[in-house]
Amino acid sequence: MKRVIKYITVLVLVTGFMSCQKNSRPNYQYMPNMYEPVGYEAYQESDAFNNGIEAQIPAEGTIPRGDFMPYEFEDTNAGYDEAKATLTSPLDSIQIDYARGKELYDVYCGICHGAKGNGQGKLVQREKILGVPSYDDAGRAITTGSIYHVIYYGKNTMGSYANQLNEEERWQVTAYVEKLKAELEK
Template sequence: MKSIYKITLLVGITILVSSCKNDSKPNYQYMPNMYEPVSYGTYSQADVFKGGKEGQLPVEGTINRGFEVYEYPNTPEALIAVKAANLKSPLGVLSEKDIEKAKGLFEIYCAICHGNAGDGQGNLVKQGKFLGVPNYKDREINEGSIFHVETYGLNNMGSHANQLSKKERWMVASYVMDLKSKL
């Protein structure tokens, strides 16, 4: 008797579930654009853009909001000019709080290669991943040249302009000069 009830229950559930499906009248989609979006291929022409262009470019001469212009270009001659101009940090003497922040930024972005003491013996150098990382003691550098290299990068070192703001790059440059004086 129990098996008849089980079979009847199973058949009833099957009929109930199958009765909800109707191919001629599909279910209503709430927010159909979420399920079937209008796709645009990367760099492809679209009616959205004026004249069917491949995208909208910013107006000539505009800069991003919040971007601070750095007047020296990314060339070796500009680095020499920055060293010769002996640029100083516009922040002046750093407070104790700013020195701690600069130390933290240096340890995050620079110490992996340059070492915590600025001796060129960071973890990546010790493991043999990078060779020839300079010791600050042996280099003729100033705050301006450090800022320039942080902004554009040099040799194997990439730019840190996207990770660090202009103020933070000047803070790290001041901290590096402090490390150099201790070596």
């Protein structure tokens, strides 16, 4: 008798589950936004404003939050020459940290320029890139401004490091490059 009750119970449960399922009827979605999220892009057109995309663009003349300061020299030869002649470091001798500058230099610059600034980095030694000059080349009169400008915008085959290094880090690297240049000239 117990066996018959077990079979009947299983049969009722299976029949109950099968009768609730209808493949012709769609299932209900609770919280459909969780299943089908709406993605928004920063510069997509928007119906919320009359001008469409204009709502997502920052107001003219604004500066982003954080430690960002606009760089007033242009990415031109004239801007390079002006930076070379007039740009000086805002860091005083107490704020310059050569150990930190060396760490940043080794990460971002040393692979091409070499640990000593002699233009013999790993990529040059393996002939992956050619023509990286030494900091003490006779024809190169590099200054604080020219170093910073090149880090900010890049020059020739060297790309910009403005996105990888913040302003203070760029000045630390600049100070370290000047130290390497002085050591090479000895």
